[in-house]
Amino acid sequence: MTKRVCIFGNSHVGALKEAWTDNPGRWPRVEVQFVGAHKDLLLQTASVDGRLVATTEAAQRAFRTLSGIDEVTLRDFDALVVAGCLVSLANAANTYRDCRWIGLPSLEAATDLADGPERLVSYPAARDTIAASLTTRLGPRFAAHLRNGTDRPIYLTSQPRVSALIKAKRRVSTRAHHVALENGDADGLSAVFEDAAARTMVEHGAQFIPQPTETIEDGILTARPYMDGANRLTAGARIKQPSDDIMHANARYGALVLDQIMAAVA
Protein backbone atom coordinates (compact mmCIF):
# COMPACT_ATOMS: atom_id res chain seq x y z
CA MET A 1 0.00 0.00 0.00
CA THR A 2 1.40 3.38 -0.99
CA LYS A 3 2.20 5.79 1.80
CA ARG A 4 1.72 9.49 1.28
CA VAL A 5 4.11 11.82 3.06
CA CYS A 6 4.16 15.60 3.08
CA ILE A 7 7.53 17.16 3.88
CA PHE A 8 7.55 20.78 4.94
CA GLY A 9 10.66 22.82 5.46
CA ASN A 10 12.66 25.96 5.11
CA SER A 11 15.83 26.09 3.06
CA HIS A 12 16.93 22.74 4.48
CA VAL A 13 14.16 20.86 2.71
CA GLY A 14 16.06 21.53 -0.52
CA ALA A 15 18.49 18.67 0.15
CA LEU A 16 15.62 16.22 0.62
CA LYS A 17 13.78 17.39 -2.46
CA GLU A 18 16.90 17.09 -4.57
CA ALA A 19 17.59 13.60 -3.22
CA TRP A 20 14.06 12.55 -4.08
CA THR A 21 14.48 13.82 -7.62
CA ASP A 22 17.92 12.27 -8.04
CA ASN A 23 16.94 8.83 -6.76
CA PRO A 24 13.80 7.68 -8.53
CA GLY A 25 12.78 4.26 -7.31
CA ARG A 26 14.81 4.30 -4.12
CA TRP A 27 11.68 4.65 -2.03
CA PRO A 28 8.97 2.51 -3.63
CA ARG A 29 5.36 2.69 -2.57
CA VAL A 30 5.82 6.19 -1.22
CA GLU A 31 4.48 9.42 -2.63
CA VAL A 32 5.99 12.63 -1.36
CA GLN A 33 4.75 16.18 -1.50
CA PHE A 34 7.39 18.80 -0.70
CA VAL A 35 6.26 22.14 0.68
CA GLY A 36 9.08 24.61 1.03
CA ALA A 37 8.92 28.14 2.34
CA HIS A 38 11.72 30.42 3.37
CA LYS A 39 12.12 32.10 6.76
CA ASP A 40 8.98 31.66 8.86
CA LEU A 41 6.45 31.67 6.04
CA LEU A 42 5.22 28.24 7.09
CA LEU A 43 3.68 29.89 10.11
CA GLN A 44 1.77 32.32 7.94
CA THR A 45 -0.82 29.63 7.43
CA ALA A 46 -3.96 28.34 9.07
CA SER A 47 -5.70 25.00 9.40
CA VAL A 48 -9.15 25.17 7.87
CA ASP A 49 -11.26 22.00 7.74
CA GLY A 50 -8.21 19.77 7.58
CA ARG A 51 -6.45 21.95 5.01
CA LEU A 52 -3.37 24.09 5.56
CA VAL A 53 -3.92 27.37 3.74
CA ALA A 54 -1.69 30.39 3.37
CA THR A 55 -2.91 33.44 5.21
CA THR A 56 -0.54 35.96 3.66
CA GLU A 57 0.37 36.77 0.11
CA ALA A 58 3.99 35.92 0.80
CA ALA A 59 3.13 32.46 2.05
CA GLN A 60 0.74 31.90 -0.84
CA ARG A 61 3.44 32.94 -3.27
CA ALA A 62 5.92 30.56 -1.65
CA PHE A 63 3.46 27.65 -1.86
CA ARG A 64 2.81 28.30 -5.53
CA THR A 65 6.35 29.14 -6.60
CA LEU A 66 8.26 26.48 -4.70
CA SER A 67 5.69 23.69 -4.57
CA GLY A 68 3.07 24.46 -7.22
CA ILE A 69 0.21 24.22 -4.77
CA ASP A 70 -2.32 26.54 -3.20
CA GLU A 71 -2.93 24.57 -0.03
CA VAL A 72 -2.19 21.26 1.64
CA THR A 73 -4.99 18.86 2.50
CA LEU A 74 -3.48 17.37 5.62
CA ARG A 75 -5.83 14.39 5.84
CA ASP A 76 -4.57 13.18 2.45
CA PHE A 77 -1.25 12.21 4.01
CA ASP A 78 -0.24 9.32 6.22
CA ALA A 79 2.49 11.36 7.87
CA LEU A 80 3.75 14.91 7.99
CA VAL A 81 7.41 15.85 8.27
CA VAL A 82 9.06 19.11 9.18
CA ALA A 83 12.65 19.33 7.93
CA GLY A 84 15.24 21.42 9.75
CA CYS A 85 13.48 24.65 10.59
CA LEU A 86 16.14 25.78 13.08
CA VAL A 87 16.11 22.69 15.25
CA SER A 88 19.87 22.69 15.20
CA LEU A 89 22.78 21.96 17.49
CA ALA A 90 23.51 25.70 17.45
CA ASN A 91 20.93 26.03 20.22
CA ALA A 92 23.02 23.76 22.42
CA ALA A 93 26.27 25.42 21.40
CA ASN A 94 24.83 28.73 22.48
CA THR A 95 24.19 27.35 25.97
CA TYR A 96 27.62 25.73 26.06
CA ARG A 97 29.21 29.13 25.61
CA ASP A 98 29.06 29.93 29.30
CA CYS A 99 28.19 26.80 31.22
CA ARG A 100 29.32 23.23 31.78
CA TRP A 101 27.69 20.17 33.28
CA ILE A 102 28.76 16.87 34.79
CA GLY A 103 29.89 14.41 32.16
CA LEU A 104 31.76 16.85 29.98
CA PRO A 105 35.45 15.97 29.92
CA SER A 106 36.51 19.60 30.32
CA LEU A 107 34.59 19.79 33.59
CA GLU A 108 36.14 16.60 34.88
CA ALA A 109 39.56 18.10 34.18
CA ALA A 110 38.87 21.45 35.84
CA THR A 111 40.76 22.13 39.05
CA ASP A 112 38.66 25.04 40.36
CA LEU A 113 35.09 25.00 39.13
CA ALA A 114 34.11 28.13 41.04
CA ASP A 115 36.83 30.11 39.30
CA GLY A 116 34.98 29.83 36.01
CA PRO A 117 34.63 31.56 33.70
CA GLU A 118 32.05 28.95 32.76
CA ARG A 119 29.27 28.21 35.22
CA LEU A 120 28.53 24.81 36.63
CA VAL A 121 24.95 23.84 35.89
CA SER A 122 23.21 20.51 36.20
CA TYR A 123 22.56 18.45 33.11
CA PRO A 124 18.76 18.89 33.48
CA ALA A 125 19.21 22.67 33.72
CA ALA A 126 21.37 22.72 30.60
CA ARG A 127 18.96 20.45 28.74
CA ASP A 128 15.94 22.53 29.73
CA THR A 129 17.73 25.73 28.72
CA ILE A 130 18.34 24.27 25.29
CA ALA A 131 14.79 22.94 25.09
CA ALA A 132 13.42 26.39 25.93
CA SER A 133 15.51 27.82 23.14
CA LEU A 134 14.30 25.17 20.70
CA THR A 135 10.71 25.88 21.63
CA THR A 136 11.02 29.34 20.13
CA ARG A 137 12.27 27.95 16.81
CA LEU A 138 10.29 27.49 13.66
CA GLY A 139 10.28 23.68 13.73
CA PRO A 140 8.49 23.09 17.04
CA ARG A 141 6.22 26.06 16.47
CA PHE A 142 5.18 24.79 13.07
CA ALA A 143 4.78 21.24 14.35
CA ALA A 144 2.42 22.50 17.05
CA HIS A 145 0.65 24.55 14.41
CA LEU A 146 0.16 21.42 12.32
CA ARG A 147 -0.90 19.39 15.34
CA ASN A 148 -3.83 21.74 15.84
CA GLY A 149 -5.15 20.73 12.43
CA THR A 150 -4.42 17.04 12.14
CA ASP A 151 -4.12 13.80 14.05
CA ARG A 152 -1.57 12.37 11.60
CA PRO A 153 1.92 11.50 12.89
CA ILE A 154 4.32 14.44 12.68
CA TYR A 155 8.08 14.01 12.49
CA LEU A 156 10.78 16.64 12.66
CA THR A 157 14.17 15.94 11.16
CA SER A 158 17.20 17.62 12.66
CA GLN A 159 18.79 20.47 10.86
CA PRO A 160 22.29 19.35 9.86
CA ARG A 161 25.18 20.23 12.12
CA VAL A 162 27.50 22.82 10.65
CA SER A 163 30.00 21.66 8.10
CA ALA A 164 33.35 20.21 9.09
CA LEU A 165 34.63 22.99 6.86
CA ILE A 166 34.86 25.13 10.01
CA LYS A 167 37.80 23.05 11.20
CA ALA A 168 39.91 24.61 8.50
CA LYS A 169 39.01 28.14 9.49
CA ARG A 170 37.65 29.43 12.82
CA ARG A 171 34.52 31.52 12.62
CA VAL A 172 33.07 33.85 15.21
CA SER A 173 29.61 32.45 14.60
CA THR A 174 30.74 28.97 15.60
CA ARG A 175 33.12 29.81 18.40
CA ALA A 176 31.42 27.47 20.88
CA HIS A 177 31.85 24.63 18.40
CA HIS A 178 35.57 25.28 18.30
CA VAL A 179 35.81 25.39 22.09
CA ALA A 180 33.83 22.16 22.44
CA LEU A 181 36.08 20.43 19.92
CA GLU A 182 39.23 21.63 21.68
CA ASN A 183 37.85 20.64 25.09
CA GLY A 184 36.76 17.19 24.04
CA ASP A 185 33.17 18.12 24.91
CA ALA A 186 31.67 17.65 21.46
CA ASP A 187 30.04 14.28 22.12
CA GLY A 188 28.46 15.57 25.33
CA LEU A 189 27.17 18.63 23.51
CA SER A 190 25.71 16.45 20.81
CA ALA A 191 24.00 14.21 23.36
CA VAL A 192 22.34 17.03 25.28
CA PHE A 193 21.08 18.57 22.05
CA GLU A 194 19.50 15.34 20.92
CA ASP A 195 17.93 14.81 24.33
CA ALA A 196 16.54 18.35 24.41
CA ALA A 197 15.27 18.15 20.84
CA ALA A 198 13.54 14.82 21.41
CA ARG A 199 11.78 16.12 24.52
CA THR A 200 10.83 19.37 22.85
CA MET A 201 9.25 17.67 19.90
CA VAL A 202 7.21 15.33 22.10
CA GLU A 203 5.89 18.39 23.90
CA HIS A 204 4.89 19.81 20.54
CA GLY A 205 3.08 16.70 19.41
CA ALA A 206 5.80 15.39 17.13
CA GLN A 207 8.68 12.94 17.05
CA PHE A 208 12.28 14.02 16.57
CA ILE A 209 14.41 12.27 13.97
CA PRO A 210 18.08 12.90 14.75
CA GLN A 211 20.75 13.58 12.16
CA PRO A 212 21.92 10.40 10.39
CA THR A 213 24.84 9.03 12.38
CA GLU A 214 27.02 8.39 9.37
CA THR A 215 26.93 12.08 8.40
CA ILE A 216 28.23 13.29 11.77
CA GLU A 217 31.90 14.10 12.27
CA ASP A 218 33.44 14.77 15.66
CA GLY A 219 30.03 14.78 17.33
CA ILE A 220 28.97 18.28 16.38
CA LEU A 221 29.88 18.66 12.72
CA THR A 222 28.58 17.32 9.44
CA ALA A 223 31.19 15.57 7.33
CA ARG A 224 32.01 17.49 4.19
CA PRO A 225 30.89 14.77 1.75
CA TYR A 226 27.37 15.49 2.99
CA MET A 227 27.69 19.27 2.82
CA ASP A 228 29.87 20.23 -0.12
CA GLY A 229 27.96 21.13 -3.24
CA ALA A 230 24.66 21.92 -1.53
CA ASN A 231 22.09 23.73 -3.62
CA ARG A 232 19.63 26.43 -2.68
CA LEU A 233 15.93 25.80 -2.26
CA THR A 234 14.53 27.10 -5.55
CA ALA A 235 11.59 26.48 -7.81
CA GLY A 236 13.61 24.61 -10.39
CA ALA A 237 17.13 25.50 -11.46
CA ARG A 238 19.93 24.21 -9.27
CA ILE A 239 21.82 27.14 -7.83
CA LYS A 240 24.80 26.37 -5.64
CA GLN A 241 24.99 27.64 -2.09
CA PRO A 242 27.98 29.98 -1.62
CA SER A 243 31.26 28.08 -1.30
CA ASP A 244 31.65 29.20 2.30
CA ASP A 245 28.17 28.01 3.29
CA ILE A 246 28.47 25.81 6.37
CA MET A 247 24.82 25.24 7.10
CA HIS A 248 23.18 23.48 4.19
CA ALA A 249 23.56 19.83 3.35
CA ASN A 250 23.59 18.28 -0.08
CA ALA A 251 21.44 15.66 -1.77
CA ARG A 252 23.58 12.80 -0.47
CA TYR A 253 22.66 13.90 3.03
CA GLY A 254 19.07 14.39 1.98
CA ALA A 255 18.85 10.81 0.78
CA LEU A 256 19.87 9.50 4.18
CA VAL A 257 17.26 11.66 5.87
CA LEU A 258 14.63 10.37 3.47
CA ASP A 259 15.71 6.85 4.43
CA GLN A 260 15.04 7.76 8.06
CA ILE A 261 11.67 9.24 7.23
CA MET A 262 10.58 6.24 5.22
CA ALA A 263 11.66 3.92 8.02
CA ALA A 264 9.63 5.97 10.49
CA VAL A 265 6.44 6.05 8.45
CA ALA A 266 6.65 2.44 7.24
Added chain:
Amino acid sequence: MAEADRAAFPDLYQPTVSIRPDTRVATAGSCFAQHIGRYLRDAGCTVLDAEPPPRSMTDAVAKRYGYGLFSGRHGNVYTARQMRQLLEEVADGQADPRLVWDREGRFVDALRPQVEPEGLASVEEVLLHRDYHLERTSRMLRQADVFVFTLGLTEAWEDRATGRVLPLCPGVVGGTFDPEAYVFRNFRHSEILADLYVIKALLRRFNPAMSLILTVSPVPLTATATGRHILEATSWSKATLRGAVGEFVEETDVVDYFPSFEIVTHPASGGPWFEENLRSVSPAGVDKVMSIFLRGHGLGIDRDTALALPPSVDGNEDDSDSETDLVCEDLLLQAFAR
Protein backbone atom coordinates in the same frame (compact mmCIF):
# COMPACT_ATOMS: atom_id res chain seq x y z
CA MET B 1 -2.42 57.64 63.09
CA ALA B 2 -5.53 58.11 60.98
CA GLU B 3 -4.28 61.51 59.87
CA ALA B 4 -0.80 60.35 58.88
CA ASP B 5 0.27 59.98 55.24
CA ARG B 6 -0.72 56.35 54.99
CA ALA B 7 0.31 56.06 51.38
CA ALA B 8 3.93 56.87 51.94
CA PHE B 9 4.58 56.76 55.66
CA PRO B 10 7.43 59.25 55.15
CA ASP B 11 8.91 58.82 58.62
CA LEU B 12 8.44 55.10 58.94
CA TYR B 13 11.73 53.94 57.49
CA GLN B 14 14.76 56.11 58.09
CA PRO B 15 17.69 53.78 57.62
CA THR B 16 21.16 54.39 58.93
CA VAL B 17 22.52 51.89 56.42
CA SER B 18 23.09 53.50 53.05
CA ILE B 19 22.21 51.86 49.74
CA ARG B 20 23.27 53.70 46.61
CA PRO B 21 23.37 52.39 43.06
CA ASP B 22 26.98 51.30 43.47
CA THR B 23 26.41 49.63 46.84
CA ARG B 24 26.82 45.88 46.48
CA VAL B 25 23.75 44.32 48.05
CA ALA B 26 23.16 40.67 48.89
CA THR B 27 19.70 39.32 49.71
CA ALA B 28 18.44 36.17 51.39
CA GLY B 29 15.42 35.02 53.30
CA SER B 30 11.93 33.70 52.88
CA CYS B 31 10.02 34.04 49.64
CA PHE B 32 9.13 37.69 50.30
CA ALA B 33 12.86 38.48 50.11
CA GLN B 34 12.74 37.85 46.37
CA HIS B 35 10.96 41.18 45.97
CA ILE B 36 13.81 43.08 47.56
CA GLY B 37 16.40 41.94 45.06
CA ARG B 38 14.04 42.47 42.15
CA TYR B 39 13.08 46.01 43.13
CA LEU B 40 16.66 46.97 43.91
CA ARG B 41 17.70 45.76 40.47
CA ASP B 42 14.89 47.72 38.86
CA ALA B 43 16.08 50.77 40.78
CA GLY B 44 19.49 50.37 39.17
CA CYS B 45 21.25 48.99 42.23
CA THR B 46 24.02 46.45 42.30
CA VAL B 47 22.48 43.22 43.56
CA LEU B 48 25.04 40.46 43.82
CA ASP B 49 24.44 37.05 42.34
CA ALA B 50 26.77 34.23 43.34
CA GLU B 51 25.53 31.90 40.61
CA PRO B 52 24.07 33.88 37.73
CA PRO B 53 22.19 31.75 35.23
CA PRO B 54 23.66 31.00 31.82
CA ARG B 55 22.95 33.86 29.46
CA SER B 56 20.83 31.67 27.24
CA MET B 57 18.60 30.47 30.09
CA THR B 58 15.10 31.90 29.94
CA ASP B 59 13.57 33.51 33.00
CA ALA B 60 11.13 30.62 33.35
CA VAL B 61 13.88 27.99 33.36
CA ALA B 62 16.01 30.13 35.67
CA LYS B 63 13.18 30.40 38.18
CA ARG B 64 12.52 26.66 37.98
CA TYR B 65 16.15 25.95 38.84
CA GLY B 66 16.41 28.58 41.58
CA TYR B 67 18.54 31.10 39.73
CA GLY B 68 18.24 34.83 40.30
CA LEU B 69 15.86 34.61 43.25
CA PHE B 70 18.38 35.55 45.91
CA SER B 71 22.05 36.46 45.90
CA GLY B 72 22.92 32.84 46.55
CA ARG B 73 21.27 29.89 44.84
CA HIS B 74 20.19 28.51 48.19
CA GLY B 75 16.46 28.76 47.84
CA ASN B 76 14.37 30.14 50.65
CA VAL B 77 15.99 30.67 54.03
CA TYR B 78 13.15 30.84 56.49
CA THR B 79 14.73 30.93 59.92
CA ALA B 80 17.60 32.70 61.60
CA ARG B 81 19.03 29.30 62.46
CA GLN B 82 18.99 28.22 58.82
CA MET B 83 20.74 31.44 57.84
CA ARG B 84 23.31 31.06 60.55
CA GLN B 85 24.07 27.48 59.61
CA LEU B 86 24.32 28.32 55.94
CA LEU B 87 26.86 31.05 56.68
CA GLU B 88 28.81 28.68 58.91
CA GLU B 89 28.88 26.11 56.14
CA VAL B 90 29.93 28.70 53.56
CA ALA B 91 32.73 29.80 55.85
CA ASP B 92 33.77 26.20 56.44
CA GLY B 93 33.40 25.25 52.79
CA GLN B 94 32.63 21.59 53.45
CA ALA B 95 29.37 20.03 52.35
CA ASP B 96 28.02 17.27 54.58
CA PRO B 97 27.27 14.05 52.66
CA ARG B 98 24.64 13.11 55.23
CA LEU B 99 22.39 15.88 53.93
CA VAL B 100 21.63 14.35 50.56
CA TRP B 101 18.18 12.88 50.05
CA ASP B 102 17.06 10.11 47.78
CA ARG B 103 14.11 10.96 45.57
CA GLU B 104 12.90 8.08 43.45
CA GLY B 105 16.36 7.07 42.38
CA ARG B 106 17.63 10.62 42.02
CA PHE B 107 19.34 12.69 44.68
CA VAL B 108 18.65 16.14 46.08
CA ASP B 109 20.41 18.55 48.36
CA ALA B 110 18.38 18.47 51.59
CA LEU B 111 19.39 22.04 52.30
CA ARG B 112 17.97 23.38 49.03
CA PRO B 113 15.76 20.59 47.73
CA GLN B 114 13.92 22.76 45.23
CA VAL B 115 16.79 24.09 43.12
CA GLU B 116 17.10 20.89 41.12
CA PRO B 117 13.53 19.81 40.45
CA GLU B 118 14.59 16.55 38.81
CA GLY B 119 17.33 15.87 41.31
CA LEU B 120 20.80 14.78 40.30
CA ALA B 121 22.26 11.46 39.29
CA SER B 122 24.37 10.66 42.35
CA VAL B 123 25.28 11.74 45.86
CA GLU B 124 28.67 12.78 44.54
CA GLU B 125 27.08 15.08 41.99
CA VAL B 126 24.91 16.72 44.65
CA LEU B 127 27.98 17.30 46.80
CA LEU B 128 29.94 18.70 43.89
CA HIS B 129 27.16 21.16 43.16
CA ARG B 130 26.93 22.06 46.81
CA ASP B 131 30.68 22.65 47.07
CA TYR B 132 30.41 24.90 44.04
CA HIS B 133 27.47 26.72 45.63
CA LEU B 134 29.36 27.24 48.87
CA GLU B 135 32.45 28.57 47.15
CA ARG B 136 30.51 30.89 44.87
CA THR B 137 28.46 32.16 47.81
CA SER B 138 31.63 32.79 49.78
CA ARG B 139 33.07 34.86 46.98
CA MET B 140 29.82 36.78 46.68
CA LEU B 141 29.68 37.56 50.38
CA ARG B 142 33.21 38.91 50.36
CA GLN B 143 32.00 41.56 47.94
CA ALA B 144 28.80 42.48 49.77
CA ASP B 145 28.46 45.92 51.36
CA VAL B 146 24.92 45.35 52.62
CA PHE B 147 23.13 42.12 53.45
CA VAL B 148 19.33 42.18 53.50
CA PHE B 149 17.79 39.25 55.36
CA THR B 150 14.06 38.58 55.53
CA LEU B 151 13.03 36.34 58.40
CA GLY B 152 9.99 34.25 57.66
CA LEU B 153 9.39 31.55 60.25
CA THR B 154 10.28 30.28 63.67
CA GLU B 155 9.35 26.68 62.85
CA ALA B 156 11.74 24.22 61.25
CA TRP B 157 12.71 20.57 61.15
CA GLU B 158 16.15 19.69 62.41
CA ASP B 159 18.24 16.74 61.33
CA ARG B 160 19.25 15.08 64.59
CA ALA B 161 22.49 13.65 63.26
CA THR B 162 23.91 16.89 61.93
CA GLY B 163 21.99 19.50 63.86
CA ARG B 164 21.12 21.26 60.61
CA VAL B 165 17.68 22.77 60.20
CA LEU B 166 16.00 22.07 56.89
CA PRO B 167 14.00 24.38 54.68
CA LEU B 168 11.36 21.74 54.12
CA CYS B 169 10.04 18.82 56.07
CA PRO B 170 11.67 15.55 54.98
CA GLY B 171 9.32 13.63 52.71
CA VAL B 172 7.83 16.70 51.01
CA VAL B 173 10.20 16.91 48.03
CA GLY B 174 12.74 14.28 48.99
CA GLY B 175 13.89 12.09 51.80
CA THR B 176 11.60 10.20 54.12
CA PHE B 177 10.06 11.55 57.26
CA ASP B 178 11.42 9.67 60.22
CA PRO B 179 10.64 11.00 63.68
CA GLU B 180 13.78 9.30 64.93
CA ALA B 181 15.91 11.23 62.46
CA TYR B 182 14.23 14.63 62.52
CA VAL B 183 12.99 16.80 65.33
CA PHE B 184 10.59 19.71 65.13
CA ARG B 185 11.91 23.04 66.38
CA ASN B 186 10.00 26.20 67.10
CA PHE B 187 12.73 28.68 67.87
CA ARG B 188 12.36 30.92 70.88
CA HIS B 189 13.10 34.61 71.11
CA SER B 190 16.42 34.00 72.86
CA GLU B 191 17.54 31.49 70.25
CA ILE B 192 16.69 33.81 67.37
CA LEU B 193 18.43 36.69 69.09
CA ALA B 194 21.55 34.61 69.61
CA ASP B 195 21.46 33.45 65.99
CA LEU B 196 21.21 37.05 64.77
CA TYR B 197 24.36 37.97 66.69
CA VAL B 198 26.17 35.04 65.13
CA ILE B 199 24.86 35.93 61.67
CA LYS B 200 26.23 39.45 61.98
CA ALA B 201 29.58 38.16 63.17
CA LEU B 202 29.77 35.61 60.37
CA LEU B 203 28.89 38.16 57.72
CA ARG B 204 31.63 40.41 58.99
CA ARG B 205 34.11 37.61 58.61
CA PHE B 206 33.45 37.81 54.91
CA ASN B 207 33.54 41.59 54.81
CA PRO B 208 34.26 43.52 58.03
CA ALA B 209 32.44 46.57 56.66
CA MET B 210 29.24 44.75 55.78
CA SER B 211 26.00 46.28 57.08
CA LEU B 212 22.81 44.39 57.76
CA ILE B 213 19.17 45.18 57.09
CA LEU B 214 16.59 42.90 58.65
CA THR B 215 12.93 42.59 57.91
CA VAL B 216 10.15 40.19 58.84
CA SER B 217 8.07 38.68 56.09
CA PRO B 218 4.41 39.64 56.26
CA VAL B 219 3.43 36.34 54.63
CA PRO B 220 1.48 34.25 57.14
CA LEU B 221 2.12 30.57 57.78
CA THR B 222 0.18 28.09 55.68
CA ALA B 223 0.87 25.25 58.04
CA THR B 224 2.21 24.65 61.48
CA ALA B 225 3.62 21.62 63.20
CA THR B 226 2.97 23.06 66.65
CA GLY B 227 -0.52 21.63 66.90
CA ARG B 228 -1.93 25.10 67.43
CA HIS B 229 -4.39 26.79 65.14
CA ILE B 230 -2.71 28.46 62.18
CA LEU B 231 -3.87 31.91 63.29
CA GLU B 232 -2.29 31.53 66.66
CA ALA B 233 0.82 29.91 65.26
CA THR B 234 1.30 32.76 62.79
CA SER B 235 0.94 35.41 65.46
CA TRP B 236 3.29 33.53 67.77
CA SER B 237 5.87 33.14 65.01
CA LYS B 238 5.73 36.69 63.71
CA ALA B 239 5.64 38.23 67.17
CA THR B 240 8.66 36.22 68.22
CA LEU B 241 10.58 37.15 65.09
CA ARG B 242 9.60 40.80 65.38
CA GLY B 243 10.55 40.96 69.03
CA ALA B 244 13.93 39.32 68.53
CA VAL B 245 14.76 41.46 65.53
CA GLY B 246 13.66 44.61 67.36
CA GLU B 247 15.84 43.85 70.34
CA PHE B 248 18.78 42.97 68.12
CA VAL B 249 18.52 46.20 66.14
CA GLU B 250 18.18 48.25 69.31
CA GLU B 251 21.36 46.82 70.72
CA THR B 252 23.49 46.64 67.58
CA ASP B 253 25.26 49.10 65.33
CA VAL B 254 25.07 49.11 61.53
CA VAL B 255 21.87 47.13 61.53
CA ASP B 256 18.51 48.48 60.41
CA TYR B 257 15.02 47.11 60.59
CA PHE B 258 12.72 47.60 57.62
CA PRO B 259 9.05 47.26 58.63
CA SER B 260 7.63 45.28 55.72
CA PHE B 261 5.57 43.22 58.16
CA GLU B 262 3.94 46.35 59.61
CA ILE B 263 3.28 47.98 56.24
CA VAL B 264 1.34 44.97 55.02
CA THR B 265 -0.45 43.90 58.18
CA HIS B 266 -1.15 47.03 60.19
CA PRO B 267 -4.73 48.33 59.88
CA ALA B 268 -3.43 51.88 59.48
CA SER B 269 -1.63 51.05 56.24
CA GLY B 270 -4.81 50.64 54.24
CA GLY B 271 -5.16 47.49 52.25
CA PRO B 272 -6.08 44.76 52.29
CA TRP B 273 -2.70 43.94 50.79
CA PHE B 274 -3.25 40.23 50.44
CA GLU B 275 -4.46 38.23 47.47
CA GLU B 276 -7.69 36.27 47.58
CA ASN B 277 -5.86 33.33 49.12
CA LEU B 278 -5.29 35.60 52.15
CA ARG B 279 -1.67 34.60 52.13
CA SER B 280 0.22 36.02 49.15
CA VAL B 281 0.94 39.73 49.29
CA SER B 282 -0.72 41.42 46.34
CA PRO B 283 1.37 43.20 43.71
CA ALA B 284 0.00 46.50 45.01
CA GLY B 285 1.04 45.55 48.52
CA VAL B 286 4.52 44.58 47.39
CA ASP B 287 4.78 47.81 45.47
CA LYS B 288 3.76 49.79 48.52
CA VAL B 289 6.31 48.01 50.71
CA MET B 290 9.13 48.34 48.24
CA SER B 291 8.42 51.94 47.33
CA ILE B 292 8.81 52.81 51.01
CA PHE B 293 12.02 50.81 51.15
CA LEU B 294 13.48 52.45 48.08
CA ARG B 295 12.37 55.94 49.09
CA GLY B 296 14.05 55.46 52.45
CA HIS B 297 17.29 54.95 50.59
CA GLY B 298 16.70 57.83 48.19
CA LEU B 299 16.12 55.38 45.36
CA GLY B 300 13.35 55.05 42.83
CA ILE B 301 12.39 53.06 39.78
CA ASP B 302 12.27 54.66 36.41
CA ARG B 303 9.42 52.57 35.04
CA ASP B 304 10.27 53.37 31.42
CA THR B 305 13.84 52.22 31.92
CA ALA B 306 12.78 49.13 33.82
CA LEU B 307 10.39 48.13 31.06
CA ALA B 308 12.98 48.80 28.39
CA LEU B 309 15.54 46.45 29.88
CA PRO B 310 16.61 43.81 27.41
CA PRO B 311 15.48 40.25 28.04
CA SER B 312 17.88 38.00 29.87
CA VAL B 313 18.38 35.86 26.80
CA ASP B 314 20.92 37.53 24.62
CA GLY B 315 21.48 37.17 20.92
CA ASN B 316 22.02 33.69 19.70
CA GLU B 317 25.49 34.20 18.31
CA ASP B 318 25.94 30.55 17.69
CA ASP B 319 22.71 30.23 15.85
CA SER B 320 24.26 29.42 12.57
CA ASP B 321 20.94 29.94 10.86
CA SER B 322 20.92 33.43 11.87
CA GLU B 323 18.47 34.70 10.07
CA THR B 324 4.86 37.77 39.58
CA ASP B 325 4.85 34.84 40.78
CA LEU B 326 7.53 33.87 43.28
CA VAL B 327 9.01 30.53 44.09
CA CYS B 328 7.61 29.91 47.51
CA GLU B 329 8.27 26.66 49.24
CA ASP B 330 5.87 27.69 51.98
CA LEU B 331 3.13 26.19 49.86
CA LEU B 332 4.79 22.83 50.20
CA LEU B 333 4.74 23.16 53.92
CA GLN B 334 1.08 22.26 53.74
CA ALA B 335 2.24 18.74 53.12
CA PHE B 336 3.28 18.39 56.70
CA ALA B 337 0.44 20.32 58.23
CA ARG B 338 -1.17 18.49 61.04
